[in-house]
Amino acid sequence: MPNDEKPTTSVWTRPRPRQREHLTREQIVAEAIRLLDAEGVEELSMRKLGTRLGTAATSLYRHVANKDELIELVVDDVYGEPDVPTVVDGTRWRAAVTHTATELRAMTLRHPWIAPALGQVGLVHIGPNAMRMSSALLAQFEAAGFPADEMDQAMATLMAYVIGIATAEAAYLSLIARSGQTEQEWVAGLRPAFDEATREHPRLRAGSSAQQDVHPQRIRDDNFAYGLDRVLDGLAARLTP
Amino acid sequence: MPNDEKPTTSVWTRPRPRQREHLTREQIVAEAIRLLDAEGVEELSMRKLGTRLGTAATSLYRHVANKDELIELVVDDVYGEPDVPTVVDGTRWRAAVTHTATELRAMTLRHPWIAPALGQVGLVHIGPNAMRMSSALLAQFEAAGFPADEMDQAMATLMAYVIGIATAEAAYLSLIARSGQTEQEWVAGLRPAFDEATREHPRLRAGSSAQQDVHPQRIRDDNFAYGLDRVLDGLAARLTP
DNA sequence: CACGTTAGCGCACGCTGTACGCACCTTGCG
DNA sequence: CGCAAGGTGCGTACAGCGTGCGCTAACGTG
Structure with a gap:
């Protein structure tokens, strides 16, 4: 040939x-x-x-330019996903903020890899989608009636809570994904090791064993909603002196 | 030879x-x-x-065993740093929790690399130091008078806020560290690009330009304290119906 | 003193991000 | 219509990575 x-x-x-x-x-x-x-x-x-x-x-x-820049672009692209509604009626701000927070959590759970990326690339982006999202969320706090010098802090508080709990969930879910099991199988399989490890810390076991039969995803949803309500309670208290 | x-x-x-x-x-x-x-x-x-x-x-x-296990060990070691006081007087729980939260934030800022690691390795550790810390923090909420089925959620809410805001700060600080500048130099250097990017989002500019001359570290401390107070307000409201 | 156990290490493999320079396609202009 | 210019894709190469394998030699035990 x-x-x-x-x-x-x-x-x-x-x-x-x-x-x-x-x-x-x-x-x-x-x-x-x-x-x-x-x-x-x-x-x-x-x-x-x-x-x-x-x-x-x-x-x-x-x-x-390089892989880091690609990750920045990817992160900003994902920030374009959440739906952040415009608040028309100031008294309904809480529903709007709750909706946005839920969207942000869903975004993080859809793309669990974004949690470590946020820790590397920074939470404060100057990407267009991240800025649009932040601006729209800030508008919700403005409509709620927060004074100008407190709006930023209020938004940062909410964002910290949402990103924090969603990061925890995302890490946990990608751990499970790597193991190739369902969430329930994984929880059941880890229970012996967990019981062993909490032998000296019975307090840690009390809460989790109480709802041993509840669907784990349901627990996570409830936990998120509980904390979100507490954070919003604390913020709302600043509006009605 | x-x-x-x-x-x-x-x-x-x-x-x-x-x-x-x-x-x-x-x-x-x-x-x-x-x-x-x-x-x-x-x-x-x-x-x-x-x-x-x-x-x-x-x-x-x-x-x-491998690098991932090393990182797990390293993270748990760092979790041994925070001082988590024992609550003797239930009415002083808020001071104790505030102290713990401040310690956790300080831990994250001392070791900014822990933020991405937490996103990879999971927030819920079974390492001995992490368990000891969680157990002691849970004891503070127990002493505060939270019912057994709510303690876990309350602690998760606080942890999410603290980890979330500390992660944001840590990412921001290590970004600055990589640039080799001081925080103030870096903020000043980025301002033109930031102003350019916020041209269409004036809301985002209002808060930050107001305190242009305040020491950036002071701003971060204030933001952390503000959000922590709101979260604790929201949690405390559950104790006094 | 001999023997099994094991810490340390040299080597090697397959992988990574990415700098460099060449080959070609598309476009603008004479 | 022909040709120069510029930009796109890609082959090659390099330094560095995590880590499996098998060897040497020191140790604790009998």
Whole structure:
């Protein structure tokens, strides 16, 4: 087989004429999110992402400065997901904020890998989606009647609670996902080790064993709602002196 | 030079007789924390850690299963730092919880790398230090008079807030640390870009530009205290119906 | 003194992010 | 219509990573 002549430019090997901009930043970000959702943060590599997009890994660097920048773009893209309603009636601010908080939690649980990323890349983004979200949330607090010098602090308090509890849940869920079990199986399997570890700390066991038969996801939903109500109670108290 | 005979066992090359257990798990964890504090999470490699300890990287694997387990150990070690006081007088629970929350925040700011690690390794640890800390904090809520079925939720609410806001601060601080500037320089340097980005979101600019001359660290302290007070207000309201 | 156990380590493998420079396609202009 | 310019994709390469494997040598025990 004497087909050793210019193997890269052989008629059959020659790549089909691709149109310009075959690869766009939007496609890269979208595929990265898909990969992250499917396999988790430590499975994201530029080579793997390139393969999924049908290109070489180094081609991605034409559209993205480096991996850190890609993650920044990906995080901001996800920040575009939550629905943050506009408050028309100031007395209904609490329902609106509750809705936003629920959306933010859902966002984090849909993309559990975002929790460690937030810890690396910073919570305060200057990405357009993150800014739009923050601005809309701040508007809800403004409509509620918080004074200008307190609005920021009130929003930061809510955000800290939501991100904090959602990060905890996300870490827990991706731990389970890596084990390949369902949440209930995993909880049941860990119980002996947990009982053993809490032998000296009976207080820690009381609460969890009480609701041993309740669906774990239900427990998490209730916990989130409870804390959110307490935080909003504390904030609301500042409005009616 | 015919010194090719058994170069590994040459008299001069032969390593000095090391005593057994030259390396311990405690030393490895302690040195890892020192390295993490000094250079951040992405500068921690097994090779670098080995070099710092005067051994080969692979020697560490005699004492630690893998890098993930090392990080688990490191995180639990840090959880041993906060001082969580025992509540003797139930009416003073709020001061005790405030103290604990402040300690937890200080812990996170001393070791900013712990924030992404928490997102990977999970907030709920079964490490001994984390369990001791959780148990002691739960005791504070018990002393406050929370009913048994609500203690857990109350503690989770507080922890979510503290971890959330401390994570945000930690990410922000390590971003600054990587830039090699002081916090004030960094804030000043970023202001033009921030103003540009908030052109369409004037609400976001109002709060921050108001206190442009206040020391940034002071702002963060105030924000933390404000949110903590709101969360505790909301929780306290459950005790006095 | 001999023997089994085990800490430390050199080597190697497959993987990572990404700098560099070449080959080609598309476009703008003469 | 032809040609220069610029930008896109990609092959190669490099330094560094986590870690499995098997060897050497020191230790505790009999």
